[in-house]
Amino acid sequence: MTDFSHVRTRFAPSPTGFLHLGGARTALFSWAFARHYGGTFILRIEDTDLERSTPEAVQAILDGMAWLGLTPDEGPFYQMQHMDRYRAVLGSMLAAGTAYPCYSSPEEVESMREAAKARGAKPRYDGTWRPEIGKTLPAIPADRKPVIRFKNPQEGATAWLDLVKGPISIDNGELDDLIIARPDGTPTYNFCVVVDDWDMRISHVLRGDDHVNNTPRQINILRALGAPVPQYGHVPMILGPDGEKLSKRHGAVSVMDYHREGYLPEGMINYLARLGWSHGNDEIFSREQLVEWFDPQHLSKSAAQWDPKKLNWVNAHYIKQSDNESLAHSISERIKARGGDPEAINLVEVVQLLKDRAETLEQLADAAMLFCGPFKSAEPDLIAQHLTASARAALKDFAQQAAKIDWTKDAIAALIKTVLATHELKMPQLAIPLRVAVAGTTQTPAIDAVLTLLGREVVLSRLNGS
Template sequence: MTTAPAKPVRTRFAPSPTGFLHLGGARTALYSWAFARHFGGTFVLRIEDTDVERSTPEAVQAILDGMEWLGLQHDEGPFYQMQRMDRYREVVAQMLAAGTAYHCYSSPEEVQAMRDKATAAGEKPRYDGTWRPEEGKTLPAIPEGRKPVVRFKNPLDGDVTWTDVVKGPITISNKELDDLVIARPDGTPTYNFCVAVDDWDMQITHVLRGDDHVNNTPRQINILRAIGADLPEYGHLPMILGSDGAKLSKRHGAVSVIDYADKGYLPEAMLNYLARLGWSHGNDELFSMEQFIEWFNLESLTASSAQFDFDKLAWVNNHWIKQADNGRLAELARKPLLAAGAVFDGAPELATVIGLLKDRSNTIVELADAAMLFFRAPQPDAALMAQHYTDAVKPAMADFAARIATVEWSKEAIAAMIKEVLAAHGLKMPQLAMPLRLMVAGQLQTPAIDAVLQLFGRETVAARLAARI
């Protein structure tokens, strides 16, 4: 069991609104949320929207909608970085005054030339420190009319080391790090700087995020140290791969969380499945979020990439469909049923139909497809009718139709009556059940015929048989 941290736990999910909420982001949010809930801490939602050209209101809403669908409620926020510009400028001014940042007047072309020169020399491409103030160093003359960027004065020597809760100890030499631009010529701050200030101001104790951020971490740690902030613990989660071992992408199917809602997956199933893509609790595969919160710990996070398996997700979704309330499932199935032309007037109650069919369905879409037989007029294929409604069967079918008027209308009584008709006419079940299915439901594949007839109701069954016999 994870030892309780010394300070109250504060985690955050901080997506950039440049697209939908993808599966990797949803898993990061889930782990951060569960860790905060496990310790009775605080889960913060932060929208990192400083990439003005790519950030859109639609993407922000897609993220919020995805989080709401999953049920990952935040305790604070959402905080928007673009609404915190005054705070970032304040910290930049403090760092300039403290000498941990400096103005750099090198043009983009000059910086690129520095990088090209380093690359040609077999070195890491980087800014060469032309405008970095050092004791005894004479700085160049300021070019007339040129607005400077602000660079962070990164330590020249030593290492940045942290114990990653997923990957273990990581060390990166400061010689590998540039003097990072923390403010552009127009004064707008840059990504790594904003993240460090936000994590400081919001008192974040644990940062869980994708391992594409590993290279950002030493930069953010150095900035946090420069401004006198406590460091959070970091954990970098491996990416989720497709079934072919490649990075999960659109070609693998739906990649937006909301896409999965549209495809008929339940949020509790998606959470259950995502939880196991990078974390485990023995061999447990199926569990509620209450159980997950109780079990969740950082020690059981895995450093190896997980593969997304649609068959496994379907199996998990089937489990949660079977557990779900029939009324809730009926409301979810109503939209695809209406889109398919379902007519509910005079039909069985949708929730009752759902109760009959849900054990066989992997998604709400499959469930709605299966339910359509109860909400459309039967149109049996003529060739199938000729094949199954034979002269040998017709007397038994007429006998069955006659008995409908007086039989008790329950599944058990209907089943008993079917057996009586079969015995009286020397037939086997398929010989009667197949034409019955075609006449009443319009198809050969249905659940148990006695259950189907009972749901349709006496009047509907009698009318449909009368139309065909």
């Protein structure tokens, strides 16, 4: 029976790199699960891999979580700060006989595995140092420090009702005696996870299905400790657009890469949630709706596929819905990085004009350079193509009259119609030359809106210089 009365979930990344998309989705599901049931979401940094863990990677994880707004209720906790606790539990297990010292060298263990493979058996440690009633253990080698192994049950099976995959059962005979402490005494990943989940009273564990093989080992250690066993749910991986495992070759895989590329956290949350979870046919939903609707029964059993076009579509929606002032603030530094001046013009009005065409903040900043950046004249071939004698005559007429009108969008639109009628032109025959002369390109938003924002002085200067 699934119990959701006292939900305590955790996200427990290893700080060996950035916060990748799969990890971010796991964090999101764990966060939404806890929020839905009024529970507690815990952040735990599993930093016992001293060779690969770095402070920079820890900060990258914290930055990614903060950007996505996945604020933990408790933590971050760091495993390296709990070493005394792990050693105490190891001592109690040695005393209880649920763990034992193993003096087999790595080379000897490898020989055991090769011998098992030669017999057609599963490659594994053969239990040379496993204490049994009536068994005589070998002489302890001189000058060799032992690892500590968990005395895994050899009979029966370890089974659990997975929140995502349904019933899973692993034969205990398939599991060898796991190393839970290295020769220098430092505990291993699976052991630290068990002690932390126990101490933190974790009730539900949502994680990637690459951890399925760890789960029976962790369950057995928890049972040996007399600790409660959480309910587990294993989410399938995210595949790239080509159906292969998502990796760097598919482009950005760090959450903060997407921040740099101009995606909104609301868009990323929405899109990540739909990668392996659904609520009917809803594609667009708020963070609040995700929390309200989240149910682990709606997590998919099959792998999700990353679709950059779908992400852009979702992000474009959130850009359109965003407040113009907040968008202006968001792209201000991006404009400066391009050599533009975000204060040269009313950036809020620029955003209002441009945001419906943008899929990312980077695209929005690129477009805003028309108003905030130095003017770049059109290429000579573009000028030759569009600024013909008839076009120049119409532009001269437009410039002369533009000097006298009220500088409003409606007045500029009316002037354009007047010039079109006077010179017997169709809209593109004036609008495109106007764009080429004033914007240096043939593509802009509505030309009357562009001219309004650029201002009379700038427009007349560029027209008279063309």
